[in-house]
Structures are given as structure tokens and as C-alpha cells.
Amino acid sequence: MSSIIYTHTDEAPLLATYSFLPIVEAYAAKAGVNIETRDISVAARILAQFGLADDTLAELGALAKTPEANIVKLPNVSASVSQLKAAIKELQDKGFDIPNYPESPDNDAEREARAKYDKVKGSAVNPVLREGNSDRRAPASVKNYAKTHPHTNKPFGEGSKTTVATMGEHDFASNEKSVTMPADDTLSIVLETADGTTTLKDGLAVLAGEIVDATRMDAAALNAFLAKTIEQAKADDVLYSLHLKATMMKVSDPIIFGHAVKVYFADVFEKYGDDLAAAELSPNDGLGGIMSGLDALANGAEIKAAFEEALANGPRLSYVNSDKGITNLHVPSDVIIDASMPAMIRNGGKLWGVDGGEDDTLAVIPDSSYAGVFQAVIDDVKANGPLDPATIGTVPNVGLMAQAAEEYGSHDKTFEIPAAGTVKVLNSAGETLIEHEVGAGDIWRACQTKDVPVQDWVKLAVGRARATGSPAVFWLNEERAHDRQVIEKVKAYLPEHDTDGLDIRIMAPAAAAALSVERMRKGEDTISVTGNVLRDYNTDLFPILELGTSAKMLSVVPLIAGGGLFETGAGGSAPKHVQQLVEEDYLRWDSLGEFFALVPSLEKYAEQADAPAAQVLADALDRATGTFLNEDRSPGRKLGTTDNRGSHFYLALYWAEELAAQTDDAALAEAFAPLAKTLRDNETVIAEELIAVQGKPADIGGYYVLDPEKTTAVMRPSATFNEALAAF
Ligand SMILES: NC(=O)C1=CN([C@@H]2O[C@H](COP(=O)(O)OP(=O)(O)OC[C@H]3O[C@@H](n4cnc5c(N)ncnc54)[C@H](OP(=O)(O)O)[C@@H]3O)[C@@H](O)[C@H]2O)C=CC1
Numbered sequence: 001m002s003s004i005i006y007t008h009t010d011e012a013p014l015l016a017t018y019s020f021l022p023i024v025e026a027y028a029a030k031a032g033v034n035i036e037t038r039d040i041s042v043a044a045r046i047l048a049q050f051g052l053a054d055d056t057l058a059e060l061g062a063l064a065k066t067p068e069a070n071i072v073k074l075p076n077v078s079a080s081v082s083q084l085k086a087a088i089k090e091l092q093d094k095g096f097d098i099p100n101y102p103e104s105p106d107n108d109a110e111r112e113a114r115a116k117y118d119k120v121k122g123s124a125v126n127p128v129l130r131e132g133n134s135d136r137r138a139p140a141s142v143k144n145y146a147k148t149h150p151h152t153n154k155p156f157g158e159g160s161k162t163t164v165a166t167m168g169e170h171d172f173a174s175n176e177k178s179v180t181m182p183a184d185d186t187l188s189i190v191l192e193t194a195d196g197t198t199t200l201k202d203g204l205a206v207l208a209g210e211i212v213d214a215t216r217m218d219a220a221a222l223n224a225f226l227a228k229t230i231e232q233a234k235a236d237d238v239l240y241s242l243h244l245k246a247t248m249m250k251v252s253d254p255i256i257f258g259h260a261v262k263v264y265f266a267d268v269f270e271k272y273g274d275d276l277a278a279a280e281l282s283p284n285d286g287l288g289g290i291m292s293g294l295d296a297l298a299n300g301a302e303i304k305a306a307f308e309e310a311l312a313n314g315p316r317l318s319y320v321n322s323d324k325g326i327t328n329l330h331v332p333s334d335v336i337i338d339a340s341m342p343a344m345i346r347n348g349g350k351l352w353g354v355d356g357g358e359d360d361t362l363a364v365i366p367d368s369s370y371a372g373v374f375q376a377v378i379d380d381v382k383a384n385g386p387l388d389p390a391t392i393g394t395v396p397n398v399g400l401m402a403q404a405a406e407e408y409g410s411h412d413k414t415f416e417i418p419a420a421g422t423v424k425v426l427n428s429a430g431e432t433l434i435e436h437e438v439g440a441g442d443i444w445r446a447c448q449t450k451d452v453p454v455q456d457w458v459k460l461a462v463g464r465a466r467a468t469g470s471p472a473v474f475w476l477n478e479e480r481a482h483d484r485q486v487i488e489k490v491k492a493y494l495p496e497h498d499t500d501g502l503d504i505r506i507m508a509p510a511a512a513a514a515l516s517v518e519r520m521r522k523g524e525d526t527i528s529v530t531g532n533v534l535r536d537y538n539t540d541l542f543p544i545l546e547l548g549t550s551a552k553m554l555s556v557v558p559l560i561a562g563g564g565l566f567e568t569g570a571g572g573s574a575p576k577h578v579q580q581l582v583e584e585d586y587l588r589w590d591s592l593g594e595f596f597a598l599v600p601s602l603e604k605y606a607e608q609a610d611a612p613a614a615q616v617l618a619d620a621l622d623r624a625t626g627t628f629l630n631e632d633r634s635p636g637r638k639l640g641t642t643d644n645r646g647s648h649f650y651l652a653l654y655w656a657e658e659l660a661a662q663t664d665d666a667a668l669a670e671a672f673a674p675l676a677k678t679l680r681d682n683e684t685v686i687a688e689e690l691i692a693v694q695g696k697p698a699d700i701g702g703y704y705v706l707d708p709e710k711t712t713a714v715m716r717p718s719a720t721f722n723e724a725l726a727a728f
């Protein structure tokens with residue numbers, strides 16, 4: 001039997017699900033549409049590793065490889081080590097018998113536990129489900145709404161000192177080497193040192209036509225670069241901010257983050273580094289983890305004072321939360337580049353300092369592969385003023401991501417090199433495909449990009465260019481080894497499609513960004529066709545500038561096997577929103593992404609199950625979402641306005657009215673007429689009931705493991721609305 005699988009995830013999207021899913025289930029049931037749920041939260045994934053829950057992620061991953069797949073995927077937490085530890089503690093406190101996270105495992109049981117936790121760490125969900133490439137764009141209704149209700153993109157100050165610092169040499173971008181496999185093969189990766197040869201990885205299966213690349217970040221050069229940027233920030237008297245993707249790049253980026261912590265606090269590590277290491281307080285987990293672990297040390301107070309002194313004397317750090325003293329270097333997952341850089345640009349190039357005041361910043365993005373994109377946008381905004389959401393064009397994205405493409409699939413092939421030597425990628429005949437001289441501490445990694453996903457991506461790009469008439473720009477850099485291989489493929493596959501009359505170009509990322517922004521200013525649209533990392537960056541960058549948030553994006557993943565994965569928005573799980581709910585019973589999460597995802601999911605269901613009623617639901621929802629936008633029913637940001645729950649009520653009202661009014665399915669119209677009337681008659685009462693609860697703390701019984709009853713009570717507080725749905 002066909003089903004739509006709606007995922008339970010974490011944080012704000014999970015809270016929203018407690019309110020929205022009961023509506024969807026009630027409406028779907030009337031149309032005979034089957035909805036199932038699967039819990040893929042961090043907590044559920046931890047329990048699954050220890051046999052205490054079903055492995056729903058593995059199940060969905062297998063489903064994604066079949067034509068039957070129809071999955072609505074909400075954003076989930078990609079946990080850093082500190083988040084993982086917090087989730088483990090909460091589960092233990094709630095009675096689950098699971099081990100602590102072993103920071104440095106030294107027996108088999110600990111090694112086994114660590115391997116299990118590593119499967120939950122970082123971006124562990126998306127790469128499993130994304131068995132297709134991505135099509136992310138602002139629906140026309142959303143773009144029009146943004147034009148008539150423009151948010152503010154602040155101007156950069158006169159003489160703004162905000163700029164991006166990046167290495168440009170000795171980094172991943174500049175050391176990259178790449179080959180395309182002539183035939184199926186099995187590769188191995190070895191490290192040759194003075195002491196002999198160690199196998200870093202073997203049994204690495206590759207397919208004919210697959211692009212394999214490898215590169216290294218020189219640790220000494222990285223440290224020199226970081227030290228230089230710290231001096232630069234100090235000299236320029238700007239806030240120091242580091243922007244990484246420690247969640248998706250879960251092996252390399254926490255190491256880079258750790259280097260930054262060590263370089264910033266060089267004197268402290270010089271003096272107390274051994275004490276910290278002995279106490280397993282790793283800089284890779286951030287200053288926050290170190291500070292909270294210091295209490296257990298005999299000289300903890302002394303070390304803490306040393307950190308505080310260094311903070312006072314170093315360049316001013318940017319703060320994630322000035323009130324709580326959380327710096328940019330506290331938690332590797334607090335500042336995530338895709339969201340953090342556009343938020344900074346939208347804010348006139350300013351971040352927040354220790355006292356909560358705003359200031360210009362030196363945005364440090366060590367690897368230079370993609371840093372130029374942000375610099376290009378900053379240069380444009382500095383020269384031409386802020387982008388005006390009322391008039392600018394749009395930059396949708398077609399992103400290569402299937403089958404763990406490129407950097408985001410590199411984790412099992414990323415190594416912090418223990419000793420100087422040579423790393424080689426060997427084929428099964430023992431021939432060297434790629435080799436690098438490496439130094440101790442260098443970060444070496446290899447990436448894979450399979451051919452079928454590239455073919456599918458080119459096809460998707462041509463399809464979008466044809467559907468919109470907009471130019472499609474492949475953001476590929478001739479100067480980069482990997483990109484040169486991809487460019488050859490693009491040139492080989494484009495002629496397989498009808499590109500007559502289409503404007504298709506290939507440009508290096510920074511130039512493509514500059515062109516896209518220039519066109520945008522003229523109100524022109526430009527499709528960005530990118531690899532996996534730029535897919536991630538661009539689908540926060542442009543939506544945040546155009547719409548104020550990426551939550552309003554349509555994010556479809558046509559699965560290569562024929563199924564559908566419908567992601568909700570292009571942003572994350574908004575931890576700040578949970579804090580606000582707990583403090584004042586107000587949830588400002590905008591569920592437009594969920595509404596948009598559900599429309600194509602229902603359409604897919606109609607096709608998969610040959611169920612015309614599902615198409616009627618989809619069409620009605622599409623129109624209801626239009627009304628929702630026109631009537632401005634998205635949550636406000638402040639107490640006393642319609643929040644997430646109220647926005648769901650209005651969607652339910654408009655959806656029921658559309659269903660009652662349509663003539664394609666008379667039985668459905670009849671079924672929905674009384675509900676539509678009840679909701680309309682009680683609109684004021686329900687809206688008031690939903691606002692009346694706001695303003696006091698709310699108890700949801702946990703953070704990573706919610707209490708379902710308490711959360712339901714919080715998220716469904718309107719007795720009138722609940723009765724109407726129950727009676728339906
Ligand atoms: N697809 C996925 O599964 C993704 C998961 N993540 C994960 O989410 C977590 C948080 O990541 P972070 O980088 O902070 O990014 P988020 O997108 O979660 O948050 C950034 C800010 O964006 C705004 N925002 C995001 N979504 C919405 C929404 N639906 N409605 C209203 N505002 C929204 C909020 O800002 P404000 O209210 O101030 O406007 C929010 O504080 C991490 O664990 C990360 O790994 C991140 C990206 C995608």
C-alpha cells in the first residue's frame with residue numbers, strides 16, 4: 001500500500017509537527033490517503049544504534065532507493081559532539097541504558113560505542129535519504145509576497161571593514177587532485193611514512209565514470225593563517241568570526257575549529273594543554289565544552305581565569321549569545337556557514353560582540369573553495385547598497401547531491417595525518433592514482449562523485465532552464481581539479497538534451513555569484529547549478545536575501561529511482577525557537593516549507609496510488625497556501641501575535657474551505673463543508689484561544705526527548721479547534 005511518510009525530527013520542526021500533523025492526518029484520512037510517521041530524531045537514532053528502537057533511518061534510506069518512496073523530511077539536528085553528549089545524558093536520565101560518549105576509547109566496548117555514536121554524529125540523516133539531486137526555489141507566490149512585504153536588508157556602514165579572510169594556498173582548494181575512473185574498481189588509501197605503510201582505508205568500491213578526488217589542508221599553513229587573521233582582526237579592530245560547516249563536514253571541520261580555538265588561546269594551551277588533554281577536554285568540541293569540564297580539575301579555576309584573560313586580551317570575538325557569554329568559538333555547531341554568512345550580510349555585515357553591540361567582522365573561512373562567493377556578494381553590496389527584496393530577481397538552485405556526492409560524502413575518507421609521509425590512492429592493480437606529500441596533523445580527504453547523479457543533475461538543470469526560460473549557470477571552476485572533471489561531463493551530457501534557445505553557461509563560483517547578484521539587481525532570475533556544498537550555501541544565501549528566510553523554499557528531491565523526497569524549506573531546526581517556546585509559550589517557526597512540501601508529496605501519492613482524491617487535496621492545499629500568503633498568516637516574531645499554532649489553524653481553515661468549494665470530488669466537498677463552516681464560525685474564538693496561552697513558560701518535558709502528552713498539550717491548546725477536528 002502506498003503511504004506518505006512524514007518524519008518526526010527535532011527542535012522547532014518537531015514542535016510544529018505536534019500541531020500540524022493531526023490536521024494533515026485528519027484531512028488525508030477523509031481522502032483515503034495513508035500517512036505514516038517515522039522518528040528520525042537524534043534521540044531515536046541513538047536508541048536505534050543500541051537496539052532500543054527500530055532503525056527507521058536505515059529503513060527510509062532503503063525506501064529512498066525504490067519508486068515507492070514518498071517521504072516528507074523536516075529539518076533535523078545534525079549533532080556536534082556537545083549536542084550528542086547532551087542527548088545521551090537526557091536519554092540516560094530518562095532511564096535508557098546507553099553508554100557515555102567515549103571521547104578517546106581505549107577498549108573494545110568503548111570503541112564499539114564510539115563507532116555507534118559516530119553514526120549519529122553530524123549530518124547523518126540527509127546523506128542517507130538524499131538519493132536524488134535537489135531542486136530548491138522560491139515558489140512564485142512566495143517571491144511575490146516578498147516583493148509586496150519586503151523585509152529589510154541593512155546597508156553596510158560607510159567604510160565597512162567587514163570582509164572575508166581565506167587561505168587561498170595550501171588548503172583543500174589548492175591541493176586538490178582528481179581523476180575519472182575508466183572502469184569499475186576497488187581502491188585503497190595508504191599512508192607511507194619512514195616507519196612503513198599503513199592502510200587508511202581499503203575496499204573502496206568505485207564505478208566506471210566516477211570522479212575521485214583527494215586533497216589536503218596543510219596544518220602548519222592553517223595555523224599560520226589563523227594566527228595572521230587574529231592579528232588582522234585586532235589591527236582592524238573588528239569582531240573575529242569563524243564560519244565552518246562542522247555538522248555536514250563532521251570530520252574535517254571540527255578539527256579546523258579545534259585549530260582555531262588553539263590558535264586563539266595559544267598561550268593557555270601552551271601552559272595547560274597537557275592538563276586539558278589528560279582531562280579529555282578537546283578544543284575540537286569548543287570553548288564551551290572545555291569551560292564546563294574545568295570544574296572537575298584541581299587547577300580548573302586557574303585555567304578558567306587564563307581563558308578569560310585571553311578573551312579579554314585577544315581580538316574581540318563575535319558572540320552567538322552575548323547575554324549567556326556564548327562566543328563564536330564555544331560550540332562548533334553554533335555557527336554554521338550556510339546560515340551564518342547570509343545572516344551577517346543581511347545585517348549590514350555586522351555581528352554581535354561581548355556586550356551585545358553590533359560591529360563589523362572579519363569572517364574567517366579557512367578553505368578557499370567557496371569563500372569567494374560570499375566575498376563577491378559583500379563586494380557588490382558594499383558598492384551598490386543593500387539588495388532590495390521588493391525588486392530583486394531570484395536565484396533558484398539545482399544541486400548535485402545524490403549518492404553522497406563530493407565533500408559531503410567524504411567523512412569515511414578523511415584523516416588527520418599522524419606522521420609525515422605520502423598518502424596514496426591506489427587502484428586494485430596497485431597503481432597510484434593520486435598522491436600527496438603530507439605533514440603530521442594535515443587533514444587529508446578524498447571525495448567521490450558518481451556518474452549517474454551527474455547525468456541526472458544536468459538533466460534537471462536543463463529541465464528547470466526550459467521550464468523557466470532563465471539562464472542556468474553551472475558554478476564550476478576551471479582552476480579546480482575536481483571541477484575540471486565535472487566540466488567535461490557537463491559538456492558531454494548537455495548535448496543529450498534539447499538545449500535549443502536556452503542560455504546555459506559555465507562560470508567559476510565567485511564570478512557566477514557576481515553575475516547572479518548583478519542580474520538580480522535588474523530584477524532578473526538566474527538558476528545556479530552547483531555541486532553539493534554550494535547547493536547548501538546558495539539555498540540559504542539567496543533565500544535569506546530575497547525572502548528573509550530559507551524556511552519558505554520549495555525543496556524537492558526527485559529521487560533517481562523514481563520516488564520523491566520532499567524537504568521542508570532549506571533551513572534548519574532553529575534551536576532559538578525552542579528557547580522562546582519554553583520561556584514564553586510562543587513558537588515563531590514558519591511552516592510554509594511544510595505546506596509547500598506536502599503539495600508535491602500528495603501529487604506524488606495521487607500518481608503512485610492512482611488516487612485522484614489525493615490530487616484534489618494537493619490542489620486545494622496549493623490554493624489554501626496562496627490564501628495563507630495573501631492573508632499574511634505566517635507567524636509573527638513577537639508575543640501576542642499569531643504564532644506557529646495559529647498559522648496552522650488558518651491553513652486548516654483555508655484548506656477546508658477550498659476542499660468544500662471544489663467540484664472535482666463531490667463526496668470530499670460534502671465531507672469538508674461542515675468542518676469549513678465550524679472553523680470559519682469559530683475563527684475568532686480559536687485565534688483567541690491560541691493567543692491566550694502565550695506569555696508563560698511552557699513545559700514540553702525535555703529537549704531531545706519530548707514528553708508527548710505535555711508537548712501535545714502545549715502545541716494544541718485550543719479546545720474549540722481540537723473538538724472541531726475530533727468531530728470531523
Ligand atoms: N535540512 C536539515 O535537516 C537541516 C538541518 N540543520 C540543522 O539545524 C540546526 C540549526 O542550524 P542553524 O544553522 O542554526 O540554522 P537554522 O536554519 O535552524 O536557524 C537559523 C535561523 O533561521 C531562521 N529560521 C530557520 N528556519 C525557520 C523557520 N521555519 N521559520 C522561521 N525562521 C526560521 C531563524 O532565525 P530568526 O528566527 O532569527 O529569523 C533561525 O534561528 C543544526 O543542528 C543544523 O545542523 C540545518 C540546516 C538544514
Ligand SMILES: O=C(O)CCC(=O)C(=O)O
Pocket residue numbers: 078122123124126127247248338535536537539570571
Ligand atoms: O544535513 C545538514 O546538517 C544540513 C543540511 C543543510 O544545511 C542543507 O541541506 O541545506
Ligand SMILES: [Mg+2]
Pocket residue numbers: 338339536537539540570571
Ligand atoms: Mg543548508
